[in-house]
Amino acid sequence: MKMSGAKIFVESLRKEGVDTIFGYPGGVVLYIYDELYRGGVRHILVRHEQGAAHMADGYARATGKVGVALVTSGPGATNTVTGIATAYMDSIPIVVFTGQVSTNLVGNDAFQEADIVGITRSCTKHNFLIKNVRDMARTIKEAFYIARTGRPGPVVVDIPKDVTIDTAEFSYPDAIDLPGYKPTYEGHTGQIKRAIDMILASKKPVIYTGGGIISSGAAKDLLTFTELLNAPITNTLMGLGGVPGDHPLFMGMLGMHGTYAANMAVTHTDMLIAIGARFDDRVTGDINEFAPDANIVHIDIDPTSISKNVEVDIPIVGSAKQVLAEMNRLLKGDKRLKAFHRQLSDWKALIRKWQEAYPLTYKKTGKLKPQFVIEKLYEITRGDAIITTEVGQNQMWTAQFYKFRKPRTFVTSGGLGTMGYGFPAAIGAKIAVPDATVIDVAGDGSIQMNIQELATAVQYKVNVIVAILNNNYLGMVRQWQSLFYGKRYSHTHMSYKPDFVKLAEAYGAKGYTVDREKDVIPTFREALRSKLPVLIDFHVEEEEDVYPIVPAGASLKKMLLA
Amino acid sequence: MRHTISLTVENKFGVLARVAGLFSGRGYNIESLSVAETLDPLLSKMTIVTSGEDKIIEQIIKQLNKLINTIKVTDLTVTDHVEREMVLVKVSASGESRTEVLRLVDIFRGKIVDVSPDTFVIELTGDEGKIQAVLSLLTPLGVKDIVRTGKVAMQRTIQQKKSQKTE
Ligand SMILES: Cc1ncc(C[n+]2csc(CCOP(=O)(O)OP(=O)(O)O)c2C)c(N)n1
Numbered sequence: 001m002k003m004s005g006a007k008i009f010v011e012s013l014r015k016e017g018v019d020t021i022f023g024y025p026g027g028v029v030l031y032i033y034d035e036l037y038r039g040g041v042r043h044i045l046v047r048h049e050q051g052a053a054h055m056a057d058g059y060a061r062a063t064g065k066v067g068v069a070l071v072t073s074g075p076g077a078t079n080t081v082t083g084i085a086t087a088y089m090d091s092i093p094i095v096v097f098t099g100q101v102s103t104n105l106v107g108n109d110a111f112q113e114a115d116i117v118g119i120t121r122s123c124t125k126h127n128f129l130i131k132n133v134r135d136m137a138r139t140i141k142e143a144f145y146i147a148r149t150g151r152p153g154p155v156v157v158d159i160p161k162d163v164t165i166d167t168a169e170f171s172y173p174d175a176i177d178l179p180g181y182k183p184t185y186e187g188h189t190g191q192i193k194r195a196i197d198m199i200l201a202s203k204k205p206v207i208y209t210g211g212g213i214i215s216s217g218a219a220k221d222l223l224t225f226t227e228l229l230n231a232p233i234t235n236t237l238m239g240l241g242g243v244p245g246d247h248p249l250f251m252g253m254l255g256m257h258g259t260y261a262a263n264m265a266v267t268h269t270d271m272l273i274a275i276g277a278r279f280d281d282r283v284t285g286d287i288n289e290f291a292p293d294a295n296i297v298h299i300d301i302d303p304t305s306i307s308k309n310v311e312v313d314i315p316i317v318g319s320a321k322q323v324l325a326e327m328n329r330l331l332k333g334d335k336r337l338k339a340f341h342r343q344l345s346d347w348k349a350l351i352r353k354w355q356e357a358y359p360l361t362y363k364k365t366g367k368l369k370p371q372f373v374i375e376k377l378y379e380i381t382r383g384d385a386i387i388t389t390e391v392g393q394n395q396m397w398t399a400q401f402y403k404f405r406k407p408r409t410f411v412t413s414g415g416l417g418t419m420g421y422g423f424p425a426a427i428g429a430k431i432a433v434p435d436a437t438v439i440d441v442a443g444d445g446s447i448q449m450n451i452q453e454l455a456t457a458v459q460y461k462v463n464v465i466v467a468i469l470n471n472n473y474l475g476m477v478r479q480w481q482s483l484f485y486g487k488r489y490s491h492t493h494m495s496y497k498p499d500f501v502k503l504a505e506a507y508g509a510k511g512y513t514v515d516r517e518k519d520v521i522p523t524f525r526e527a528l529r530s531k532l533p534v535l536i537d538f539h540v541e542e543e544e545d546v547y548p549i550v551p552a553g554a555s556l557k558k559m560l561l562a
Numbered sequence: 563m564r565h566t567i568s569l570t571v572e573n574k575f576g577v578l579a580r581v582a583g584l585f586s587g588r589g590y591n592i593e594s595l596s597v598a599e600t601l602d603p604l605l606s607k608m609t610i611v612t613s614g615e616d617k618i619i620e621q622i623i624k625q626l627n628k629l630i631n632t633i634k635v636t637d638l639t640v641t642d643h644v645e646r647e648m649v650l651v652k653v654s655a656s657g658e659s660r661t662e663v664l665r666l667v668d669i670f671r672g673k674i675v676d677v678s679p680d681t682f683v684i685e686l687t688g689d690e691g692k693i694q695a696v697l698s699l700l701t702p703l704g705v706k707d708i709v710r711t712g713k714v715a716m717q718r719t720i721q722q723k724k725s726q727k728t729e
């Protein structure tokens with residue numbers, strides 16, 4: 001049957017099983033919006049296109065499904081760039097459809113024209129410009145396929161207006177034909193065996209895992225692997241929830257704000273098992289002093305991640321899930337395990353000593369402490385919630401003091417560090433998983449970057465909770481100024497801020513202010529029962545710092561502890 | 563070290579920009595790049611000359627492979643291959659130097675492709691060594707302009723070196 005491009009667009013989304021898209025209309029996507037008027041796909045009207053991209057991203061992180069955004073050309077498209085770059089850095093599968101001026105106007109500096117394919121080339125996994133309506137269905141199929149397979153990532157599809165009007169025969173392709181794109185999932189058997197031999201010969205192993213565990217759905221396999229080896233494990237920020245946060249073998253996060261034990265363990269390990277992690281500078285600190293005495297096995301689906309920052313001894317290209325499943329199969333019944341476990345006892349005793357000497361902690365001063373708020377949040381949700389964060393101290397305290405027990409429950413902008421991410425991401429996550437409790441731990445700075453999405457949350461009754469750790473500062477930057485710039489607080493104090501309670505109420509949401517410890521739990525309780533989105537303004541200790549901290553570029557063992 | 567990389571890509575718009583963008587975005591250098599359609603019009607082939615430590619070259623090859631439109635990447639440097647480059651050289655040629663230029667063109671099997679009363683334009687093809695040799699001989703005579711195609715290269719059918727082609 002012949003259909004307009006706009007209709008093919010909507011039909012293709014349905015074929016992909018898309019239930020919800022996040023969007024904002026404009027001139028060149030009017031035919032598509034006209035088609036959406038007839039239904040078929042649920043559309044959430046955001047209040048800023050950046051919000052649409054982050055919501056699609058939050059939707060994707062909470063479920064593993066591809067998140068979808070739809071925006072108009074020019075400013076609509078450019079407004080999504082931060083969201084696309086955020087998804088790119090964290091390998092999140094989203095497809096962003098951007099309208100484009102008609103093909104005969106492309107390149108003419110037409111009204112609301114932006115070369116979004118050019119602009120997003122370096123922050124997408126791939127992007128497309130559809131020049132002919134006959135390519136619409138196939139391109140959409142390829143876009144979703146590329147976004148979710150291999151190392152996932154964002155894909156932009158740019159659709160000129162005339163292509164939405166033109167008609168073509170609609171048939172959604174069954175098969176994908178991308179001769180240059182064949183991700184490797186299965187690890188090389190020989191390499192896997194060699195890795196096991198190397199691991200079982202070690203005395204001080206550390207398992208170090210990242211977002212690859214979450215994106216490949218390997219949490220169960222990782223737990224089995226960890227318990228089979230009975231070896232200590234640490235996660236990157238992106239990897240939290242990959243192993244239960246309350247597991248006795250879990251040492252907490254490593255890196256710049258990692259735990260003392262995790263950072264010491266990777267510094268002294270003789271066998272680093274890196275899985276779905278990419279040796280980011282926020283994790284390694286001074287790369288020359290990162291795991292200096294270790295043999296390194298690195299499992300990653302993306303060959304470019306391997307030996308990019310550190311030389312590894314045994315690279316294994318493949319999905320974390322498949323490689324771990326194979327390793328577990330081989331490890332079970334391996335006769336060397338017993339002796340291996342026996343020789344770990346000194347190492348584990350040493351780690352325990354580190355853990356006891358410098359646990360994550362904070363000083364009580366009588367004022368409300370941000371860490372306390374996170375501890376109570378964990379207590380009241382028992383880890384059974386999706387927690388998103390903004391960026392800064394709020395993010396690091398959440399990573400440190402909330403014990404993520406399941407994958408896809410921690411949603412945070414790791415690679416790009418995008419302030420303004422957490423709130424729209426929370427809305428996206430809550431729409432994807434309506435039964436979940438979804439809480440955005442925010443900073444007073446970050447929340448103002450996408451506060452307008454309160455209107456979206458209220459309109460669609462998306463009852464998320466925003467917990468602002470309000471310290472009156474761009475706290476993380478202030479902390480650096482405090483530690484490394486002689487306490488010269490250049491432009492980090494926010495001497496004027498809105499009344500967040502009134503602001504919430506103005507949007508039709510519920511607002512609370514909390515400045516005493518004893519009100520934290522009751523207010524969270526009330527918020528959890530609320531029939532409206534809730535914003536809680538926690539007035540916390542203003543100049544509290546995040547510890548430990550490894551100064552940028554320093555060796556992990558040079559942590560400042562307080 | 564210098565590497566000559568042969569890259570087969572889908573012949574689609576924007577692919578050259580992806581390749582060039584990859585080099586500029588990641589701070590890799592391109593010494594030369596040539597590109598044209600292959601026998602199969604759906605594919606084109608690029609020859610890229612780049613340089614860097616082994617680790618960088620390894621990343622370049624992996625990153626090129628990662629592009630969705632890339633079909634095949636071969637580091638020709640580790641294989642037996644032939645390389646050619648063409649240059650057009652405009653040299654001053656008046657009076658006595660005219661015969662000297664003609665003699666050099668003849669020795670190096672070049673061609674005169676444009677003539678004016680006091681200049682010649684010479685077409686020369688060869689590997690890097692030959693081009694370098696001719697240019698250094700022509701320079702004292704007065705080279706006014708040169709245009710080079712950049713290298714094109716092809717793997718030899720019979721490999722003497724153990725070829726370590728990348729996938
Ligand atoms: C979009 C954006 N701009 C600037 C920064 C740099 N930055 C990192 S943390 C931070 C302060 C965040 O302040 P706030 O949201 O109040 O969080 P806090 O650190 O106080 O918890 C800034 C400005 C950033 N990460 N993102």
Ligand SMILES: [Mg+2]
Pocket residue numbers: 443444445469470471472473474475
């Ligand atoms: Mg703040």
